[in-house]
Amino acid sequence: MYSKVSVKLTHNGKPTVWSGKQAIKLISCQFILILLFLRTACCQSIPPPVVARPVEVDLSNLEVKNKLPFDAPFVVITTPTDKLDELKISNIQEGAGSSVGSNLMVPGMTIKWSRKTSEPLNGKYDTERASLYYTTINGEYARPNRLYIITIEGYKDGKLVRSFELEAYTETTLEDNVKLDFGVGYAPKPRAIFGLSSVHLHATAINEDTDLVVDKLSVVRQFLVRTSFFIGLSPITFSERTEQPIKERYALGNFVYGVGFRSPFYGKWMKWSRVAKKNPDFGRMFLQPMRLNIGVLNFSQANQNPAITKDVNKRAMFVSLTYDLHIAAILGPIGKILQ
CATH class of the missing domain: 2.60.40 (Immunoglobulin-like)
Incomplete structure (x- = not known):
């Protein structure tokens, strides 16, 4: 159904030929990265801090x-x-x-x-x-x-x-406990850089109007609103240094799961930052929606024995840096329908 197309990518110095399906997924991932750039540059997802x-x-x-x-x-x-x-x-x-x-x-x-x-x-x-x-x-x-x-x-x-x-x-909805993000991860064992998108599940509801530095939350509350468990997919691998290329274990990509920590670089130190003094909203806009994640990447590789055609399923630990994705703010009315 898909025709073969050549793209300017190499693996171990050799040109790689991708199918039309793989090329479409690559273009889709590039589109997602462009949205990430627009989201970060325009700050449409996180509104400025509200007084009340x-x-x-x-x-x-x-x-x-x-x-x-x-x-x-x-x-x-x-x-x-x-x-x-x-x-x-x-x-x-x-x-x-x-x-x-x-x-x-x-x-x-x-x-x-x-x-x-x-x-x-x-x-x-x-x-x-x-x-x-x-x-x-x-x-x-x-x-x-x-x-x-x-x-x-x-x-x-x-x-x-x-x-x-x-x-x-103070009623909440499921949307207050479930958050979507996407970004880039790195797995040291296969030395692979890959894109991923995941769903974070919080044990408590999250109010995105809350400023995690300015608003006074208890230590327990801070832990609950920052920590989450996530599951997701990695649809594309940008770079890898392995003898056998990483393959997609499932039709939509490789399965990932793990633990996330929201706003890891947003703290009270921002009060003394030069950037924060010039732009008080910098930390809330750029650092609060960021997540640092630790998880497991499930992927497949060809068997090193050429006589065995069946792929080998493997797992590898990874770390990732992601941003919360607010579909309604980025895509406007269409995003609200999707959300």
């Missing part, structure tokens, strides 16, 4: 209109009635009834809004809209898949008029 995710609240109906973000700061936005000239968050309690957990409000923490001294929202002063900003001092952020009771007190002329209790949820 807005949470719309309807005090009249005691309704929270969107999800409460986890592992990140947020700002409660609402429209107070004319009878109120000051709002204050007095409590953000995890759980309710018998399953009460931690309180996000720690002693000395004050979150309030005054009609007379309202802060600008999106660069504009708005005395009709209240914004109540929450970030950690020495407490913690909301955790994924939890119920929180937010208590907001309303004041008029300095006197408490009414107290509002609202239920807010």
